[in-house]
Amino acid sequence: MSALLSVAGLTAGYGGVPIIEGVNLDVAEHEISVIIGPNGAGKSTLLKTIFALTARSEGEISFAGKEITGLRTAQLVPLGISMVPQSRNVFPTLTVDENLDVGTYAAPPKDKEKVRENVLSLFPDLRGKLDQAAGELSGGQRQMVAMGRALMSEPKLLLLDEPTAGLSPAYLEIIFDLLLDIRKRGVTILMVEQNAKQALRIADNGHVLVSGKNFVSGTGEALLNDDAVRRSFLGGAAA
C-alpha cells in the first residue's frame, strides 16, 4: 500500500542553517507513527517543515498521492493535514468553543455543528467548559482543546508535537488513549514524543532522529526491543 505521507530527502532549517538533513519518512494510512530522538535532534523542525512552517531547502513531500512540496500551510489544511503545536497551543483569552471554531477557518466544514459534536464526543470533559476561557483550564484540558481545534478541519493526517509535554502521568495515559480513539475514527497520526517508551507502545511505527538525520525506523515493537535504541533513547531498561 502506498504511504499517505511520504517525505524524501528533506532538508530544512533556520536562517540557511540546516537542522534536518536528507530525512526520509513514510506514514501509512490509519497508522500511528512516532518520531523520537534526543533534545535538539530536529524532531519539531521536521513536523513544522511537513506543515510548511519551516523553510525547506531540499527534498519532496507527498500526501495522498499528490506532491505537496512548496504548498503553504493554508493550502495543506484543506487537503487534510492539521497540526497540534507543542505547548502554549490554545488562544488563552478565547473560550473553548471559540478555540474550536478557529480550527474551522482554514477549511470550513460543510456541517460545522456535526463536526463539533463529533469532536466533543472525543472530549466529553470539554462539554461543560465551552464558555470558559481556554487559559483557565488545566494543562491536560488545554491539550484536549488544541487537539479538538486541529480535528475541526476533519484532517486525514494529524501532526502532534509532544502532546504529553508537561502533563501528569494520569493525563499522559488519557492523551495516549485519545490518540488511539482518534486513529479508530480513521485519522492517521504522526507525532513527536519525549515519552518515547510509552509512545512506541501505542505506535505502529517509529522513527529515531539523531542530529537531524534518520537513525533507524521500524515497528514500535521492534524499536522497543532494539538494543541500540533502548540503550540510547529509552533509558536502557527492558521494554
Ligand SMILES: Nc1ncnc2c1ncn2[C@@H]1O[C@H](COP(=O)(O)OP(=O)(O)OP(=O)(O)O)[C@@H](O)[C@H]1O
Ligand atoms: N525558530 C528557530 N530559529 C533558530 N533555531 C531554531 C528554531 N527552532 C529550533 N531551532 C534550533 O533547531 C534545533 C532543533 O530544534 P527542534 O526543536 O527541531 O528539536 P527537537 O528534536 O524537537 O528538540 P526538543 O526535543 O528539545 O523539542 C535546535 O538546535 C534549536 O535550537
